[in-house]
Amino acid sequence: MKFVQEFRDARLAQNLANKIREITTRPWVIMEICGGQTHSILRNGIDQLLPSEIELVHGPGCPVCVTALETIDKALAIASQEGVIFTSYGDMLRVPGSGRDLFSIRAAGGDVRVVYSPLDALTIARQNPDKEVVFFAIGFETTAPANCMALLQAEAMGLTNFSMLVSHVRVPPAMKAILQSPGNRVKGFLAAGHVCTVMGYWEYVSIAEAYHTPIVVTGFEPLDILQGIYQVITLLEQGAAEVQNAYRRVVTYEGNQLAQQVIQRVFQECDRKWRGIGLIPSSGWCIREEYARFDAEKRFAVDAIQPQEASVCIAGQILQGRYKPPQCPAFGTECTPEHPLGATMVSSEGACAAYYRFSRFNLPK
Amino acid sequence: MNAENLPEFEGPMCPLPLPHSEQILLGHGSGGKLMHDLISQVFMPPLHNPFLAQCDDASVIPILDELSATPSVRLAFSTDSHVVTPLFFPGGDIGKLAVCGTVNDLAMMGATPRYLTAGFILEEGLEVEVLTRVLHSMRQAAEEARVLIVAGDTKVVEKGKADGMYINTAGIGVIEHNLYISGNNAQPGDVILLSGTIGNHGIAVLEARQELGFSSHIQSDIAPLNTLVEALIHGGIRIHAMRDPTRGGLATTLNEIAAQSKVGMLIHEEQIPIQPEVASVCEMLGFDPLYIANEGVMITIVAKDDAPAALEVMRASKYGTQAAIIGEVLETPVERVLMKTAYGSTRVVDTPSGEILPRIC
Amino acid sequence: MCLGTPGKIVEIYERDGIKMGKIDFGGVIREACLAYVPEARLGDYALIHVGFALNLISEEEAQETLELLQQIMEFEDQGDQL
Numbered sequence: 023m024k025f026v027q028e029f030r031d032a033r034l035a036q037n038l039a040n041k042i043r044e045i046t047t048r049p050w051v052i053m054e055i056c057g058g059q060t061h062s063i064l065r066n067g068i069d070q071l072l073p074s075e076i077e078l079v080h081g082p083g084c085p086v087c088v089t090a091l092e093t094i095d096k097a098l099a100i101a102s103q104e105g106v107i108f109t110s111y112g113d114m115l116r117v118p119g120s121g122r123d124l125f126s127i128r129a130a131g132g133d134v135r136v137v138y139s140p141l142d143a144l145t146i147a148r149q150n151p152d153k154e155v156v157f158f159a160i161g162f163e164t165t166a167p168a169n170c171m172a173l174l175q176a177e178a179m180g181l182t183n184f185s186m187l188v189s190h191v192r193v194p195p196a197m198k199a200i201l202q203s204p205g206n207r208v209k210g211f212l213a214a215g216h217v218c219t220v221m222g223y224w225e226y227v228s229i230a231e232a233y234h235t236p237i238v239v240t241g242f243e244p245l246d247i248l249q250g251i252y253q254v255i256t257l258l259e260q261g262a263a264e265v266q267n268a269y270r271r272v273v274t275y276e277g278n279q280l281a282q283q284v285i286q287r288v289f290q291e292c293d294r295k296w297r298g299i300g301l302i303p304s305s306g307w308c309i310r311e312e313y314a315r316f317d318a319e320k321r322f323a324v325d326a327i328q329p330q331e332a333s334v335c336i337a338g339q340i341l342q343g344r345y346k347p348p349q350c351p352a353f354g355t356e357c358t359p360e361h362p363l364g365a366t367m368v369s370s371e372g373a374c375a376a377y378y379r380f381s382r383f384n385l386p387k
Numbered sequence: 388m389n390a391e392n393l394p395e396f397e398g399p400m401c402p403l404p405l406p407h408s409e410q411i412l413l414g415h416g417s418g419g420k421l422m423h424d425l426i427s428q429v430f431m432p433p434l435h436n437p438f439l440a441q442c443d444d445a446s447v448i449p450i451l452d453e454l455s456a457t458p459s460v461r462l463a464f465s466t467d468s469h470v471v472t473p474l475f476f477p478g479g480d481i482g483k484l485a486v487c488g489t490v491n492d493l494a495m496m497g498a499t500p501r502y503l504t505a506g507f508i509l510e511e512g513l514e515v516e517v518l519t520r521v522l523h524s525m526r527q528a529a530e531e532a533r534v535l536i537v538a539g540d541t542k543v544v545e546k547g548k549a550d551g552m553y554i555n556t557a558g559i560g561v562i563e564h565n566l567y568i569s570g571n572n573a574q575p576g577d578v579i580l581l582s583g584t585i586g587n588h589g590i591a592v593l594e595a596r597q598e599l600g601f602s603s604h605i606q607s608d609i610a611p612l613n614t615l616v617e618a619l620i621h622g623g624i625r626i627h628a629m630r631d632p633t634r635g636g637l638a639t640t641l642n643e644i645a646a647q648s649k650v651g652m653l654i655h656e657e658q659i660p661i662q663p664e665v666a667s668v669c670e671m672l673g674f675d676p677l678y679i680a681n682e683g684v685m686i687t688i689v690a691k692d693d694a695p696a697a698l699e700v701m702r703a704s705k706y707g708t709q710a711a712i713i714g715e716v717l718e719t720p721v722e723r724v725l726m727k728t729a730y731g732s733t734r735v736v737d738t739p740s741g742e743i744l745p746r747i748c
Numbered sequence: 749m750c751l752g753t754p755g756k757i758v759e760i761y762e763r764d765g766i767k768m769g770k771i772d773f774g775g776v777i778r779e780a781c782l783a784y785v786p787e788a789r790l791g792d793y794a795l796i797h798v799g800f801a802l803n804l805i806s807e808e809e810a811q812e813t814l815e816l817l818q819q820i821m822e823f824e825d826q827g828d829q830l
Contacts, residue, residue, distance in 0.1 A: 067732020
């Protein structure tokens with residue numbers, strides 16, 4: 023595949039890894055805030071190619087993992103209702119709410135369907151005019167343009183049986199929250215390449231300055247990730263705090279302005295609770311008042327259920343990079359992908375799941 | 388339905404539903420005339436053989452004669468149920484799947500498959516033409532695999548059940564060599580071979596379901612592997628274990644064998660054959676091809692010295708042209724499968740938990 | 749959050765008032781919405797996420813990046829030989 027294979031070249035990767043080794047003179051802690059990058063790093067064993075001075079910490083970059091428990095419980099309540107077709111991206115099906123998940127709702131007879139694109143949910147709505155079709159619109163900024171377009175199309179088509187349960191989260195406030203938290207060890211960031219494809223990287227300049235932290239926009243293929251790490255280490259070694267773009271083939275400073283405009287039209291900023299972390303002000307997007315009729319939270323009066331997290335789950339600490347999954351007492355024992363206690367073990371991008379699947383074994387050298 | 392196959396109406400007839408029906412009715416499962424007509428007019432023509440022609444409750448097969456002719460012969464006996472939706476997909480259908488599935492289960496034990504049974508659960512309203520197509524496909528698959536279907540059964544369930552049809556097959560095979568082939572027999576130092584490309588079946592079925600909206604030229608790889616297995620055995624290859632990675636894919640099967648044999652395994656990512664289109668679909672949807680179902684490839688674990696010969700034999704066989712050596716069996720880590728990536732790093736290959744889902748992350 | 753796959757735009761049309769296209773991902777075709785890349789033309793490559801093109805991919809930038817990496821490697825190799 024073009025634009026994919028070339029960025030997986032093993033020789034170039036080895037060379038970049040060597041170069042990183044050369045320029046690293048002391049320990050550095052770097053965080054990537056993108057579940058896709060976490061997945062790529064662990065799946066390809068990129069962390070194994072780095073010198074031991076570099077510690078890669080996996081941030082809260084998995085929208086599936088950070089979707090608030092209350093929201094999951096609302097989703098489960100809506101999906102259980104008669105006459106509802108609940109549509110969702112695949113990753114969400116296994117995420118545990120307070121005791122159940124969408125899979126078990128489906129097993130109990132609920133009409134829960136996986137869609138690849140939000141436009142597929144619209145098609146389902148058109149084909150089933152007698153049903154209420156709800157789309158679980160989660161994601162970071164990357165997925166917002168798609169989710170917003172679905173809403174606008176629903177409006178244009180005059181659909182009266184379609185609504186979205188929105189749980190969008192934004193990266194810059196999360197980054198700030200991490201940098202501000204006492205005990206933060208993160209010195210540099212790999213910014214999420216596809217988030218920046220939409221939003222550009224102009225938002226990160228003030229963060230880099232205010233916290234004196236270098237931020238490098240990074241892609242997903244092994245060469246992209248190594249390139250991003252190389253650039254951020256270079257900046258760290260220089261003591262520089264800039265924003266750089268290592269994913270130039272798709273990302274520009276301003277980003278996709280048309281997409282940003284559409285997002286602004288449909289969504290407004292709001293406070294958002296991140297599962298395992300807590301409330302981060304202005305870190306989310308919600309549907310604007312004028313589109314309230316497409317807001318599933320307003321359409322379905324689901325009572326506030328008291329959400330209950332498994333007490334032993336330290337997903338929050340892991341999402342903030344404080345702990346690594348193997349340090350959790352429940353990791354691999356009570357908590358496994360088959361019976362996850364927290365969202366980070368469920369989503370294939372969650373740090374715990376990624377560790378479990380790819381690295382839970384100490385490899386002989 | 389072909390009108391030439393129908394009996395003539397002669398004389399007074401009870402006003403029951405006409406024996407000629409375009410759809411399966413509940414009555415077809417009730418054991419009466421309707422069912423007998425279904426069997427004689429729809430099931431028998433494509434599957435006809437002397438055993439079925441007896442129309443007894445069970446077929447009496449001369450297997451003991453075959454057994455007594457050769458010393459230390461063993462029997463292999465297997466069953467499998469097939470519930471695939473849709474019934475037809477690029478490269479195959481439920482009928483071909485049913486025959487090859489059981490043929491392969493027997494072949495994986497080093498047995499020569501000989502006789503199969505086929506039990507059908509049909510959904511009321513199923514087009515008889517669909518059933519006929521499936522039966523013809525089964526006959527073709529059985530011919531290629533050189534097996535006979537000697538017993539069958541049909542039941543009909545109400546509309547809304549059985550997804551059109553479910554098929555169960557059971558099979559008997561004869562083991563005429565002295566090799567001990569089992570999932571618990573993989574030994575440290577053994578070499579792991581894979582007979583073909585992975586992911587074809589699962590992706591072809593996914594495409595046929597039309598839920599994820601992609602289109603490609605990917606075909607299911609359903610194939611009878613008994614000829615390939617015979618070639619290996621006659622080639623004197625010391626086979627320790629064989630298995631076909633169906634549901635759960637290559638990763639699941641390797642983990643199963645590693646657990647049964649209490650060994651570790653190391654496979655090499657770059658050596659695993661995969662068709663570019665299958666890889667593209669997996670990229671796009673976020674699937675890992677190691678977990679996608681296959682129906683026409685097998686894992687063969689052989690004594691190290693026999694690996695080059697095994698590879699040659701496979702590549703010379705119809706369904707083994709893409710065969711590759713993909714890894715080796717280790718003493719440790721016990722019950723773990725590891726994979727060496729193209730970058731020289733090593734990662735764990737785990738069993739999947741539950742349904743494989745497309746991801747957005 | 750970020751499963752974005754590069755694909756080649758092989759057909760462009762309109763449906764329900766928005767720009768849509770058929771994308772070729774290494775031999776596999778899937779439909780995607782092109783509303784966010786109005787400048788897209790046949791043969792362009794786009795980054796596709798959940799059935800939407802988020803941006804066009806710059807072949808030039810991709811080339812430059814790879815060339816830079818290639819240069820680093822050659823420099824390294826030369827260094828090894830010294």
